[in-house]
Each structure stands twice: as C-alpha cells, then as structure tokens.
Amino acid sequence: MRSLRTALMLTALGLLPGAGAASEAGDVERGEKAFAKCKGCHQVGAEAKNRIGPALNGLFGRRAGSIDGFRYSKAFIRAGDKGLEWHADTLDAFLETPKQIVPGTRMSYRGEDDPQVRADLIAYLRTFSASPANIPEADPTAQGTDHDLDPATLALVGDPEYGEYLASECTTCHQATGGDDGIPSIVLWPEEDFVVAMHAYKQKKREHPVMNMVAGRLGDEEIAALAAYFATLEE
Numbered sequence: 510m511r512s513l514r515t516a517l518m519l520t521a522l523g524l525l526p527g528a529g530a531a532s533e534a535g536d537v538e539r540g541e542k543a544f545a546k547c548k549g550c551h552q553v554g555a556e557a558k559n560r561i562g563p564a565l566n567g568l569f570g571r572r573a574g575s576i577d578g579f580r581y582s583k584a585f586i587r588a589g590d591k592g593l594e595w596h597a598d599t600l601d602a603f604l605e606t607p608k609q610i611v612p613g614t615r616m617s618y619r620g621e622d623d624p625q626v627r628a629d630l631i632a633y634l635r636t637f638s639a640s641p642a643n644i645p646e647a648d649p650t651a652q653g654t655d656h657d658l659d660p661a662t663l664a665l666v667g668d669p670e671y672g673e674y675l676a677s678e679c680t681t682c683h684q685a686t687g688g689d690d691g692i693p694s695i696v697l698w699p700e701e702d703f704v705v706a707m708h709a710y711k712q713k714k715r716e717h718p719v720m721n722m723v724a725g726r727l728g729d730e731e732i733a734a735l736a737a738y739f740a741t742l743e744e
Contacts (some may be wrong), residue, residue, distance in 0.1 A: 540633025584613035673737025703736035
C-alpha cells in the first residue's frame with residue numbers, strides 16, 4: 510500500500526496542526542476540504558464526539574472498533590479483534606474500498622478512488638493525533654507499491670485454501686489473529702500489496718534474511734495463494 514509512507518513523515522512534511530503543508534503525498538488543507546463529506550458521520554477536533562460514526566481524534570495506532578461506548582457494527586469489532594489497526598497504509602486501503610477491508614461494515618461510504626484525495630484525508634487526520642510528530646511513517650512491512658512486477662504475476666488469482674496449507678511457516682512468526690506484537694501483521698493486507706512485498710523479498714529488493722529465504726522458496730502461484738489467504742483470514 511502506497512508510497513505515501515515516506516512522504517507521511519510528519520517532520521519532513523510539516524504536518525503539525527494548522528501547518529496546512531502541501532506535499533505530493535498529502536495536503537492538510539485539501540484534506541480538510543475532502544473531509545467535508547465525512548462530517549455527516551464523523552467529527553474531529555477539540556469538541557469531537559461520537560456520532561453515527563466514531564470520533565476520529567487519535568486515530569493512528571488505534572485498533573479498529575475500540576472506542577469504549579461507541580456501538581460498532583459486528584464487522585468492525587471482528588476486524589479489530591483480528592488485529593486491524595489504523596495506520597497510513599490501512600487507512601489508505603480502507604478509504605479506497607471500505608467493504609473489502611472490513612467486510613460487512615454498515616458504512617454507506619463507498620470509497621475514494623483518487624489516491625491523492627485519500628492521501629490528503631490521511632494527512633488531515635494525522636493532525637488530530639496526540640503526538641503526530643512521533644508517529645512512524647509506516648509499519649515496517651508496509652512499503653510503497655511502486656514495482657516492476659509482470660502484470661501477469663499480479664493478475665494471478667490465489668487459492669486461499671492452498672494459501673492456508675502453505676501458511677504454517679508464516680504463522681510461526683506472524684500472528685494469524687492479526688496481532689503485531691513485535692512482528693508486523695500480514696492479515697487483511699490487500700492481495701496486490703502482499704504479492705508485491707513478497708516478490709520484493711524474493712528479488713532481494715527488500716532486505717531481510719529470513720524473508721529473503723522464505724520468499725525465495727515460493728513460486729508465483731504460492732505467493733498468490735498466501736496473499737489470498739491472509740487477505741480474507743477470518744479465524
């Protein structure tokens with residue numbers, strides 16, 4: 510999920526509250542304007558309250574469905590229980606296709622196709638974090654999707670049952686619950702991002718000895734199968 514990570518480094522972008530900084534990744538002022546369509550359900554700022562949707566202050570690093578007292582749908586509670594947290598990458602994926610990231614959500618929001626608008630919204634929401642300057646640019650495994658993979662490789666449709674069969678090696682380190690206690694979660698990743706990341710390890714464009722070894726043993730269809738399995742892992 511997107512290359513906005515590097516650009517979301519707050520210090521570099523000056524995304525402190527009120528900064529209104531523009532960048533190729535996210536613009537706070539544009540994000541504030543884009544947020545107008547969210548205001549019917551969500552509030553941010555000093556007086557923000559839960560409405561139809563939860564207040565979005567302090568969103569980054571928050572587990573999905575975790576505000577006490579707010580009546581979430583079962584879909585969000587389930588997603589949070591599985592380890593979904595709100596970071597730049599997960600927000601970007603969610604804003605693009607909410608029902609894919611949280612199947613069964615009762616949100617009427619259909620998603621935003623324009624990656625720049627999503628980046629602007631994320632930049633705006635970051636200004637309502639308790640300590641925005643300290644938010645890491647992204648989770649360790651979440652990197653940009655710029656790549657040179659053969660489109661045919663990305664188009665492979667993985668078999669989630671085969672992916673489950675292959676996943677035991679993955680889950681010796683990554684938690685199937687989606688938790689990220691020291692090792693980043695790979696649950697609910699968009700399949701393309703998963704495939705891109707694994708091929709980056711396979712080609713040693715991303716350096717990690719264990720991941721380089723694991724990915725190096727996998728073929729294209731096996732990687733696609735794992736992507737399909739972890740993208741929809743429910744239990």
